[in-house]
Amino acid sequence: METHKQARQEHTKWPGRNELQQATKGKFALHSQSVQMVVHAFLANVATTRQLKSANSKMMKYPWKTKRFYPAMRPAQAVCKEPGRVILPMGKGRPSLVLPIDLPAESRACTLVWNNGFELHVCVEVPQAEQAPGEVHATVDLGEIHLAAVSTNRGEAMIITGRGIRSLKRQRSQRLGKIAKKQSRCKKQSRRWKKLQHAKNKVCRRSERRVRDMRHKATRQVIDFCVEHEVGNLFRSTNPKAGFGDVSNVALSTTEILSVRSICISLLMGPK
Secondary structure: OHHHHHHHHHOOOOOOHHHHHHHHOOOOOOOHHHHHHHHHHHHHHHHHHHHHHHOOOOOOOOOOOOOOOOOEEEOHHHOEEEOOEEEEOOOOOOOOEEEOOOOOOOEEEEEEEEOOOEEEEEEEOOOOOOOOOOOEEEEEEEOOOEEEEEEEOOOOEEEEEOHHHHHHHHHHHHHHHHHHHHHOOOOOOOHHHHHHHHHHHHHHHHHHHHHHHHHHHHHHHHHHHHHHOOEEEEEEOOOOOOOOOOOOOOOOOHHHHHHHHHHHHHHHHOOO
8 A cells, every 4th residue: 555655646657466466475474365355455446446536526535544454355265164164374384274163165255354353254155046036016115213114016015113223222322321430430441441341342242243133134024025925126215305326315324225235136046
């Protein structure tokens, strides 16, 4: 990133893929293909930023900020799967990472991600259905009190309530308030303060996992409903005050928007 930034400031030729790969070769305690994938992702971000800046998006900036955490991506050929464990090579002369995980045979590339703890994200090939479940049209409306309301052009409908998620968020706020009250009486960075901060982080992570689980279950209910009623085309309702496809004025989270995309993908792929 610094090499590319210096080239931009000096108005010289920007380094390409080969130059960046040569500059990063052997300088990091990672597998060579993981470093190459980071270079490819960086160049893709540069190309996207250049395209957006040419479309009069003056607010776009080229990558400039050093990240504390960045996903360690690995292609399929850099992952060794054995019964009961996964071996991630770290390069010549360095010990490999051995994870006690049993991955499916059809799993491919994986990514080691930091999310308040390490997580292994795995790409799994899923066979796609040759055709959609049917030709019925349906519309899904997302919200906070009701996670999803689905109706078809044949009169069938289903509403999935989201009060459970609101209850979890309220419970999280109450617990965080009690911990913050105790933490306010402590000296910052003291042993007692750190213990309370750890408890606060634990409450947040547990609440996040429970909310994510409930959203996934709601998404599965919508998919099963659409497959059961032979829905082939799914539409998302938008705010009439906003333009088509504009979600800036809609009270939706990123997770809810991605849930709709996963519903559409699952309809194309067919039921489990």
